Each structure stands twice: as structure tokens, then as C-alpha cells.
């Protein structure tokens with residue numbers, strides 16, 4: 001790297017790449033070289049200093065492997081993750097520790113969220129929507145959760161995601177009841193939320209619905225949490241509710257989310273029935289889920305049984321999203337780090353909270369690790 005594309009200090013004028021380009025055009029100074037640093041993984045790394053604020057950075061600051069000590073293929077990591085491989089199995093195949101797998105997944109999932117937000121901020125919705133809560137759990141079956149999703153009714157493209165922590169429901173033995181009561185005492189006591197997860201989901205959908213010229217139909221099951229937030233979206237939205245006990249056929253209005261649910265159970269080992277590879281940390285679980293939805297939307301073939309001439313189709317093609325736009329947004333996705341400060345305005349509230357790992361684990365004793373590369377710039 002001859003010169004940094006921008007200053008890493010979010011308060012500096014040169015934090016905007018366009019400003020740096022303009023200054024270079026006017027032949028004004030932007031950065032000067034500030035020595036080198038020798039690394040085992042990346043060789044000699046050039047350091048730079050911003051002429052406006054004096055913040056120093058290196059060529060590694062703009063790499064997805066910022067702070068990393070070993071090169072691991074993100075493409076291989078993504079391919080293994082979406083084929084139901086466990087963390088330890090991925091570590092064994094990629095010759096790294098489970099902690100390194102989690103660390104790289106953390107980086108990759110934020111790239112996926114940033115690229116997805118970049119694309120969705122530039123598209124107009126061209127279909128109706130279906131929303132649903134995908135049931136799973138984290139830490140133990142005493143802590144079930146719902147990962148709320150909104151999918152396109154024709155394309156099964158996943159437009160929005162949020163997370164809800166639930167209490168264990170259903171029949172329990174006396175021993176299970178007393179364990180549930182003991183675990184409840186150790187839980188984080190959070191104030192009653194003023195905004196529900198479905199409202200957060202609707203907030204993500206709101207700009208997309210506004211971009212659609214005609215009425216949008218949102219289908220959901222009969223759960224009581226849906227009508228109010230959907231009504232708040234305005235008169236251009238029609239809400240249809242269908243029982244989740246109806247036959248899971250192609251004609252069912254909930255077919256896109258039923259299809260997505262099956263794919264999650266099949267492709268992500270932690271969501272499989274009777275799995276032993278359950279999620280231990282809510283933030284890590286969402287890292288994997290967001291990486292998966294990106295792969296589902298932009299990489300996976302639309303239908304495996306399609307004729308040969310349709311092999312190139314992906315879910316985003318079916319959603320009417322321009323191929324050029326997707327290719328442009330995905331440039332260097334495995335190497336060029338997307339900065340939170342550059343993308344945060346396009347991210348939803350839920351994704352901002354998740355980005356800095358503020359989703360709370362149900363058990364208070366669980367440690368929350370926030371790596372430096374997420375919070376430093």
C-alpha cells in the first residue's frame with residue numbers, strides 16, 4: 001500500500017475517502033510514512049501518519065486481518081460453516097484453534113452485514129414479505145430464543161433479522177422446574193423493553209416498504225406480537241395471518257419462511273434437532289446466522305432442481321436486485337475491512353447493537369469478550 005485510502009480517526013476530515021482523493025488531486029499532503037513493523041504473518045508492514053490529526057495507522061488497519069496473527073481463508077471458513085460443520089471441526093480442517101474460528105467468523109459476519117446494508121440501501125422492494133420467528137436456543141434449552149426473519153414471498157431473500165430471548169415454555173418435570181427457577185435467579189435483570197424485537201424487524205423493513213410503489217402484503221403466523229408493529233408501518237401494508245399448523249406446502253403463504261427454517265436446521269449444526277453443537281454465546285450465534293443469511297442471499301444457488309440454464313440464479317436475482325450492484329458491493333469482501341463508522345448509518349439498530357457485541361447472554365456468569373478490532377478504529 002502506497003498511501004492509506006482514509007484516516008482511521010472517525011473525527012478527522014480525512015476519514016472520508018472522497019476528501020483524501022480531493023486533497024490528492026489538489027496535490028495537498030495527506031499522509032506521510034511513519035516507519036515499518038515486522039510481522040510473522042504479513043512480513044514488513046508500512047506505517048503511516050495523518051498530516052491533519054496525527055493519527056497513525058498501517059496497511060494492516062485496512063485489512064480484514066487487522067490484529068490477526070495468522071492467515072485463515074475466509075472463503076473456506078464460510079463454505080464449512082454453511083455445511084453444518086462444528087467450530088472444532090472447522091478448526092481441525094483449517095489448522096487453527098476454535099477461538100480463531102470464532103474470531104474470523106466475527107470479522108466475516110460484520111463484512112457480510114456491511115455489504116448487505118450497502119446493497120439494501122440502494123434497492124427498491126419488488127415483492128411481498130413473510131415474517132417469522134425461528135426457534136433455537138443458546139447456552140442450554142432453559143434459554144430458548146427466536147431469531148426473527150423477514151423473507152421475500154417470491155425470492156425467499158432474507159431482508160431483515162432480529163433476536164428475541166425467551167423463557168422456557170412447555171411441560172417440565174419437577175426437577176426441571178426447580179433448575180429453571182435457579183437459573184432465572186442468575187439471569188441478567190433487564191428493564192421491560194419499550195421496543196419489541198418485531199418492532200425492530202419492522203423498522204428494518206420500513207425503508208424497503210417505502211421504496212415499493214404499491215401496497216405490500218406481510219404474511220405471518222397467528223402470534224400476538226405481529227399485528228401491532230405491522231399496523232404501525234402504515235396504510236400501505238396489508239397484514240395476512242395464517243396458522244403455522246397449516247400444511248407446509250408451496251401454496252402456504254408462509255412457504256418462504258418454512259423453507260428458510262428448514263435450510264437453517266439443515267445447514268447450521270447448532271440449530272439442528274437434538275444437536276450437541278449448541279450455541280454458547282448469543283453474539284457468536286448471531287455472527288454465524290448473519291454469515292449464513294448472506295451466503296443464502298448472495299452465494300447459494302436459488303433452487304438445486306432448476307434446469308441447467310437457471311444454475312446461475314441466486315436469491316438476490318429472484319428479488320430483482322441488480323447483479324452489478326452486488327458485484328460492486330462484494331469487491332474484496334474477504335480482504336478489505338468495512339469500517340463501522342462508514343456503514344453505521346445504513347445499519348439497523350439491531351445490527352449496531354450486535355456489531356459491538358452488546359446482545360446479552362441469558363446467564364449472568366457468561367463472560368462477554370469484546371475484541372479490540374471491533375471497538376478501535
Ligand SMILES: [Zn+2]
Nearest residue numbers: 007012050053
Ligand atoms: Zn486524520
